[in-house]
Amino acid sequence: MPLRLALATLLAAVLAALAPALASGKVLRYASQDDVQTVDPHAANLLTSSRVTGNLYEALVWRDKDWKVIPWLAVRWSQPDAKTWRFHLRDGVKFHDGAPFSADDVVFSAGRALHPLSQMRISLQGVEKVTKIDRLTVDFALREPNPVLLSHLTQLRIMNKAWAVKHGATLPQDYKAREDTYAARHANGTGAFRLKEYQPDVRLVLVAHADWWGRAAGVNESNLTEVVMRPIKSNATRLAALLSGEVDFVVDPATQDVARLRADPGIRIAESAELRVQYLAFDLHRDELLHGSERRKNPFKDVRVRRAVAHAIDAEAIRAKVMRGFSKPIGALIAPGIDGYSPEGDIRLPFDRARAKALLAEAGYPDGFEVTLDAGNIQPAADIAQAVAAMLAQVGIRTRANIVPQPTYFPKIERYDTSFYLLSWGGGLTADAYYTLQTLLHTRTAQGEGDFNLGRWTDPRADALLARLRVEPDAGKRREITRDILQLAAAELPAVPIHQPLIPWAMRKNVSAQVTPVNTLYFYRTRID
Amino acid sequence: MIAFIIQRLLQGVIVMLVVGFIAFSLFNFVGDPVSLMLPPEATQADRESMRTALGLDRPFYVQFANFILNAVQGNFGLSLRLGRPVSALLVERLPATLELAFVAASIALLVGIPLGVYTGLNRNSWLSRVFLTVSLIGVSLPTFLIGIFLILIFAVWLGWLPSFGRGDTTMLGGWSTGFLTTTGLKALILPSITLGLFQLTLIMRLVRSEMLEVLRTDYIKFARARGLTNRAVNFGHALKNTLVPVITITGLQLGAIIAFAIITETVFQWPGMGLLFIQAVQFADIPVMAAYLCLIGLIFVVINLVVDLLYYFVDPRLRVDHSAAGGH
Numbered sequence: 001m002p003l004r005l006a007l008a009t010l011l012a013a014v015l016a017a018l019a020p021a022l023a024s025g026k027v028l029r030y031a032s033q034d035d036v037q038t039v040d041p042h043a044a045n046l047l048t049s050s051r052v053t054g055n056l057y058e059a060l061v062w063r064d065k066d067w068k069v070i071p072w073l074a075v076r077w078s079q080p081d082a083k084t085w086r087f088h089l090r091d092g093v094k095f096h097d098g099a100p101f102s103a104d105d106v107v108f109s110a111g112r113a114l115h116p117l118s119q120m121r122i123s124l125q126g127v128e129k130v131t132k133i134d135r136l137t138v139d140f141a142l143r144e145p146n147p148v149l150l151s152h153l154t155q156l157r158i159m160n161k162a163w164a165v166k167h168g169a170t171l172p173q174d175y176k177a178r179e180d181t182y183a184a185r186h187a188n189g190t191g192a193f194r195l196k197e198y199q200p201d202v203r204l205v206l207v208a209h210a211d212w213w214g215r216a217a218g219v220n221e222s223n224l225t226e227v228v229m230r231p232i233k234s235n236a237t238r239l240a241a242l243l244s245g246e247v248d249f250v251v252d253p254a255t256q257d258v259a260r261l262r263a264d265p266g267i268r269i270a271e272s273a274e275l276r277v278q279y280l281a282f283d284l285h286r287d288e289l290l291h292g293s294e295r296r297k298n299p300f301k302d303v304r305v306r307r308a309v310a311h312a313i314d315a316e317a318i319r320a321k322v323m324r325g326f327s328k329p330i331g332a333l334i335a336p337g338i339d340g341y342s343p344e345g346d347i348r349l350p351f352d353r354a355r356a357k358a359l360l361a362e363a364g365y366p367d368g369f370e371v372t373l374d375a376g377n378i379q380p381a382a383d384i385a386q387a388v389a390a391m392l393a394q395v396g397i398r399t400r401a402n403i404v405p406q407p408t409y410f411p412k413i414e415r416y417d418t419s420f421y422l423l424s425w426g427g428g429l430t431a432d433a434y435y436t437l438q439t440l441l442h443t444r445t446a447q448g449e450g451d452f453n454l455g456r457w458t459d460p461r462a463d464a465l466l467a468r469l470r471v472e473p474d475a476g477k478r479r480e481i482t483r484d485i486l487q488l489a490a491a492e493l494p495a496v497p498i499h500q501p502l503i504p505w506a507m508r509k510n511v512s513a514q515v516t517p518v519n520t521l522y523f524y525r526t527r528i529d
Numbered sequence: 530m531i532a533f534i535i536q537r538l539l540q541g542v543i544v545m546l547v548v549g550f551i552a553f554s555l556f557n558f559v560g561d562p563v564s565l566m567l568p569p570e571a572t573q574a575d576r577e578s579m580r581t582a583l584g585l586d587r588p589f590y591v592q593f594a595n596f597i598l599n600a601v602q603g604n605f606g607l608s609l610r611l612g613r614p615v616s617a618l619l620v621e622r623l624p625a626t627l628e629l630a631f632v633a634a635s636i637a638l639l640v641g642i643p644l645g646v647y648t649g650l651n652r653n654s655w656l657s658r659v660f661l662t663v664s665l666i667g668v669s670l671p672t673f674l675i676g677i678f679l680i681l682i683f684a685v686w687l688g689w690l691p692s693f694g695r696g697d698t699t700m701l702g703g704w705s706t707g708f709l710t711t712t713g714l715k716a717l718i719l720p721s722i723t724l725g726l727f728q729l730t731l732i733m734r735l736v737r738s739e740m741l742e743v744l745r746t747d748y749i750k751f752a753r754a755r756g757l758t759n760r761a762v763n764f765g766h767a768l769k770n771t772l773v774p775v776i777t778i779t780g781l782q783l784g785a786i787i788a789f790a791i792i793t794e795t796v797f798q799w800p801g802m803g804l805l806f807i808q809a810v811q812f813a814d815i816p817v818m819a820a821y822l823c824l825i826g827l828i829f830v831v832i833n834l835v836v837d838l839l840y841y842f843v844d845p846r847l848r849v850d851h852s853a854a855g856g857h
Contacts, residue, residue: 035808038612116578173612180613200611200618201808202694202800232693232798233808236677240692244684411563414573451573 026528027226028511030521031238031247035201035231038184041157042112043173045119050155051251051520052229055206056096057157057189059123060087060106061150065525067337067431067517069150073101073158073190082145082473089136094211095160096187096194103132108161108170110140118172122430123155147473148339148432155430163188192220192524193227204229206523214524221514221525242267242506248528249513251521253506255324255380261506270505272515273328275335275428278381280313280373280388281495282306283419285456291372291402291419299371300420304363306493310349311356312395313388315498322383327499332486333425333440335500337517340433340479345486348497356395368396375401375422376409384498385422413454424501425452428518433482434469441489442466457494537837541830548826549600552819553593583609596819605820610812615820618805624704625695626794626801630786632717633725638779641729645736646768652741660733667730676723676796683719691716693798720797724790728782735778739771773844780836784829 034048041053062072071077074087093101110130113120126146131139146152164170169183187195192214193206206227214220230247232238235254241247243264253261253269261267282300283290289298299305315329331348334341360368373392375385382403389399399420404412413421427436442450443458449466462485469481489495503519514525563579580586584595599606605615644664648657667675684692696712698705707713743749744767752762791803798804802821809817 037610043612119575180607184612199800200613201798201804230694230798233804234673234796234798237680237693237796237798240677240680240685244688244692246684246692414576 025225026223027228028224028249028523028526028528029247030227030229030249030251031232031241032229032251033231033233033235033238036198036204036229038173038181039187039195039198039204040169040173040181040183041159041187041189042109042115042118042120043181043184045122047519050518052204052206053157053187053189054191054520055193055227055523056187056191056195057159058191059154059156059158060089061153063154065514069154073106077150083142085140085142085149086133087138087140089138090213091136092216093190093213095163095190096209097160097163098211099160099162099188101158101160101190102135103138105158105161106130106138107132108164109158110156112159112164112170112172113156115171120155120157122435123152125149125152125430125435145471145473147471147478148430148434151339151430151432158190159183160188192222193224196226201231212524219524221527222523223527223529224523227523242508245508248511249505249507249521251505251519253504255326255504258324258326258504258506266509268507268509268511270507270513270515271326272503272505272517272519273335273337274426274501274503274519275337275431275517276424276426277330277333277335277497277500278327278384278422278424279333279495279497280309280420280422281455282309282457283416283455284458284494285416286419289369289371289419290417291374293370293398298419299363299365299369302363303492304359305365306496307349308356308359308363308395309392309397310493310496311352311359312392312397313496313498314351314391315348316351317391318384318387319499322380322387323499323501326502326504328502329499330497331490333489333495333497334427334433334436334482334486338427338431338433338436340482342479342483342486345483345490347487347490353395360396365396368398370398370400371420372400372402372418373420373422374409374413374418375403376406377403378406380501381422381424388422388498416454416456418454421454423452423454431517433478433485434466437482437485437489438466438470440495441485453494455494457492459488459492459494462488534834534838537834541834544830545823545826546597549597549819549823550593552822552826553596554589600820600823605823606816608809608814608817610809610814610817615816618817619802619820619824620703621705622800622802622805624706625799626787626790626803628707629717629720629724629790629793629799629801630783632721633786634728634779634783636721636725637728637732637782641732642736642768642775644729645733646740646763648733649737649740649744650763664730664733667726668734672723672727672792673796675726676719676793679719679723680796690719692719695800720793720799723796724786724793728779728786731782732775732779735775736768736771739774740767743767743770773840776839777836780832780839784825784832787828788825 036048036052037046038044038049039052039056041057058073060072060074061069064070073090073093075090077085077087079085089103089106095101107130110124110127112118114124126142126144126149127140128143129141133139164183167182169181173181173184185198192209192212194209196207197203197205208225212220232241235257238250239253239257242250258269262269283298284301286298288295319325319327319329329348330346332341332346360366373385373389375381385401385403389401392399412418425436425440438449439452441453441457441462443463444450444453444456465481465485469478472478472481505513505515507513510529512527512529513521516522563576563585584592603616607613608615608618611618644660648660651657680692683690694716695707696716697710698707698713699709707717749762749767752766790801791807793799794801794803795807805817806821809821
């Protein structure tokens with residue numbers, strides 16, 4: 001730690017000396033397929049939005065390059081008791097409009113994020129109330145202990161209270177009101193960049209925040225004075241814009257173009273593993289196959305059939321052919337990088353067609369059966385579903401891939417209108433195992449547990465382990481419990497994990513960008529040389 | 530004439546109601562916008578509250594009646610994707626699309642008509658054959674492919690023109706124009722050629738075949754016999770008489786240019802209504818899709834009306850009073 005601090009101080013000194021040189025102006029021209037929908041940090045829990053708001057707004061705690069939680073707007077914290085957290089705030093922090101940052105802004109932002117209109121309530125999991133103690137101290141009171149509160153708080157972005165009150169934006173976007181919220185198109189955070197211009201589908205311009213506290217604190221690595229973010233819908237045009245030098249950075253090049261981009265001497269590709277797992281899941285509730293040949297019983301209720309499916313899938317071939325190398329086969333529902341992932345829980349049944357056929361015969365299906373596999377029509381899901389259907393057909397499970405338009409796909413599986421479906425789950429938001437495993441494996445309850453356990457699998461052992469994990473404060477014990485849950489899931493296979501996707505970023509050679517597991521570029525760590 | 534206009538207007542209103550109904554009912558089945566507005570990680574309760582907030586839980590006919598009532602007042606609600614009033618979004622995007630369509634139509638007319646006349650008059654010259662062959666490409670290649678080719682050649686290889694966007698725009702009292710800046714004009718070139726190429730070849734072929742037709746008529750032979758100059762015969766007599774079908778087609782094609790700029794706008798990230806629409810489709814943004822279809826319906830109705838009126842001025846036979854015409 002002291003070494004890092006010393007380096008940081010040195011860096012700050014060097015940067016301060018270089019400050020006049022920075023005035024010359026480095027502009028990063030950034031392109032992505034989709035435009036941001038809102039820059040309100042509490043309205044939408046969407047990647048396109050958080051890619052922007054993550055640069056405009058900051059949280060009490062943030063993550064370092066290794067994705068470990070570090071102090072940010074809070075300099076230190078303590079836990080007077082299991083249900084209370086006390087945060088001491090950084091002094092001298094300035095919002096983009098020059099207003100000083102204080103406890104009032106934290107209390108206000110927490111209240112805004114907890115409002116029913118907010119999609120960011122997850123950032124305050126278990127929090128009941130936030131109170132101001134003095135100008136730079138706040139207390140978070142919890143309903144029940146949340147051992148991973150800090151992970152969640154990385155997503156609680158702090159907005160200036162006075163500004164929001166002045167512009168009537170104290171609540172997140174309200175679709176009922178039929179009018180736009182000021183904060184959806186304007187921003188006032190403490191982040192390293194401030195919003196200068198936002199024209200939907202045309203451009204969004206950020207400029208460096210001159211009074212950003214991070215410059216003095218030595219966390220700034222950027223030499224950018226301005227960032228122009230352009231949405232370019234068409235894959236080919238986005239690629240052309242990069243090749244012709246009209247943009248410097250493309251966050252989402254089409255994977256089929258990456259090989260061509262690698263061959264270009266002026267372009268660099270950075271790859272990172274997303275904290276997301278793509279998996280197949282079964283309807284384990286009904287006693288018959290809703291979409292398939294078996295009317296009298298549901299073959300998937302037999303664990304041997306689920307194991308046969310796992311043995312029949314050649315994840316390596318999917319990686320090479322469908323994903324063009326941009327995936328890592330995995331046997332756990334959480335990816336490496338999520339707190340609680342362990343190799344002992346990552347158990348992948350080997351690709352073995354003979355074994356799959358034997359298991360099917362043992363389970364009473366020597367001639368296999370017919371079933372429909374549902375998937376959304378976005379890539380790569382649609383191609384994966386086709387490949388999986390072909391692989392299962394080879395062991396006798398005659399699978400029809402039913403590719404559904406994405407807008408209708410979620411409603412379909414949410415009303416359990418499926419026997420077998422393909423989905424992916426990203427746990428990068430909190431980077432903690434509990435969030436993902438509870439949602440995918442807990443018995444569905446009215447309280448919102450097992451929200452994406454759409455096959456309605458239920459196992460009291462899993463529920464008991466998850467109940468322990470929810471409140472267990474000790475990191476070592478949490479890892480053990482998580483490993484047990486993963487091993488149980490690997491034995492029972494309510495879902496068959498396929499792979500973790502890798503994300504390519506394409507940029508011009510003079511750009512240095514830090515890859516992150518949430519597929520977001522943070523401009524304070526980005527340079528143009 | 531007044532009666533004719535009123536009759537046309539009434540027909541227009543009926544057309545608009547039908548368009549509104551189709552737009553609304555079709556899009557009600559496009560999908561569930563809620564599932565796209567919320568992240569997959571959202572809870573069931575979040576989804577339900579969002580659905581209620583948007584009024585998606587009310588019966589179909591209530592939703593439609595509300596839609597028409599609001600639409601008449603120009604209020605199409607709030608875009609689900611951008612969270613802004615749809616009417617404001619359309620007004621914002623309209624200049625981009627209209628400027629693109631205007632330039633594309635101008636190119637089509639200014640190049641198409643002379644080429645049509647030339648190939649009609651010199652049907653056997655080698656240059657005519659070249660024009661006709663090249664025009665075949667314009668007719669048969671899909672728009673997005675032409676756009677990508679142009680981008681590859683002029684943006685990536687030559688680096689002369691931008692591959693996307695509108696360049697810098699200037700605000701002229703609520704109308705954002707790209708005509709007043711160099712970057713704006715440069716940005717117009719590739720998309721307008723892409724959009725106008727099909728219409729250009731269409732007009733060229735139309736003028737050519739009409740010219741061939743007219744040149745065979747008696748009054749042209751008579752005009753030549755009178756010893757009029759070639760110029761007077763070809764342009765004063767022949768071309769003038771080919772214009773009625775050309776006006777009809779150009780009018781309808783102008784509607785088509787505006788309505789089907791979708792593909793060109795997507796390829797060039799041109800921030801017009803078409804781009805707004807295509808993103809609305811992917812997002813199941815019902816208010817935007819419905820408003821767009823209604824607006825396009827309106828544009829077609831208006832263009833048809835204008836074309837009908839233009840006939841009156843171009844074709845003297847239509848100006849003859851009905852009673853007098855029926856008299857002999």
